Amino acid sequence: MMTIISLLLLASLLPHLTFTARVNKGIVNGTEAKPHSRPYMVSVQKNWLHICGGFLISDEFVLTVAHCRDICQILTVVVGAHDLRKSKTLKRIGVKKYIPHPDYNTRPLRNDIMLLRLQKKVKLNNNVRRISLPKKCKDVKVLSVVLLAGENFGLTAH
Template sequence: MIIISLLLLGSLLPHLSFSASVNVGIVNGTEARPHSRPYMVSIQQYGRHKCGGFLISDQFVITAAHCREGTGTLTVVAGAHNLRDTKSVRIGVSSYVKHPSYKPVPEEAKPGDIMILKLEKKVELNSNIKKILIPTAPGEIKKGTDCSVAGWGRLDTNAALSPKLMEADVKVRLNADCARLWARLYVASEMMCTHGHGGSCDGDSGGPLVCGNTAVGVTSFGCKDKCNDPNLPEVYTKISAFLPWIHNVTNSYN
């Protein structure tokens, strides 16, 4: 009877419903070398860090669509390592462009969780402020690929936000495993997931998953009850699945 019960439980696991947190500091990470990730930006609301993001040009930032729920004004802070440092550059946002397929429905899959911010003015690129490459063509990142994440989010599930940029190494998981573990919340064609000793937490949403020197994903969601849960991998919006849309948006302003 015990063996039969275990087999039945195993067959049900892919269909179980999990809660996802869509504002996923870095847990079990280390402090980044100051300005070693010059593409990183802090996206702030009412003077407080809300999400991460990254520069893809001197005027456009990519982040997660859920980072702007409602109509609140966001500000981009570039060139920062310690957010308490007043020397960083603060820039307003003139346009918020969410992917049209994104719908903020609680406890449902969130396809299209990607947003482009057009800055009010071009930021001056320098040693502390640089853009990062994004993929040039669609494609999958191989299982086991070494990548990294970074952010100013919480250092643990119930901890405070980190004033300094933290980072962690992660590995890409097999897409089929991601779909099995997250069930209906996972859209395999436009998402990817990772695992590692460290990972994202509340406040890291919108930051990039970086493999080599390229941003391949946008931090989207993770386990609601436990940051970097070893049983539920962190999920990212796959940038390569949205390349035509990204180019259409950015070119429309030229």
């Protein structure tokens, strides 16, 4: 149950975690993270352009937002990048299956969560890892310090 809650929490943050390599945006009062310190972050792309962020939750599944994919749109996932504009460590992988929440709705926007099953398993290494999820049910305390990552994979705020 806690895993599902954690995934839903992550998915609710995804619209705020996206970035683009073409526009100079950033997290307000954010600082650049150490390269590859967020190895679970992925770029979900259409035609080689970033459209959404996501998290690697296993060696073959990515969690992202359902609104990231229009019908008949083919997406790819980029793993292993710190900065999409100049990364030499990135790996592009096709999406085998799109699994949106069964009750996903665009108007009003609800259940905006989707799993992407990759065409092949990702080789995990120092630059590519799955996100760690809580093993036990725990409530997050009010005013807890959290990390937010996004914008070219490199900015964090806490």
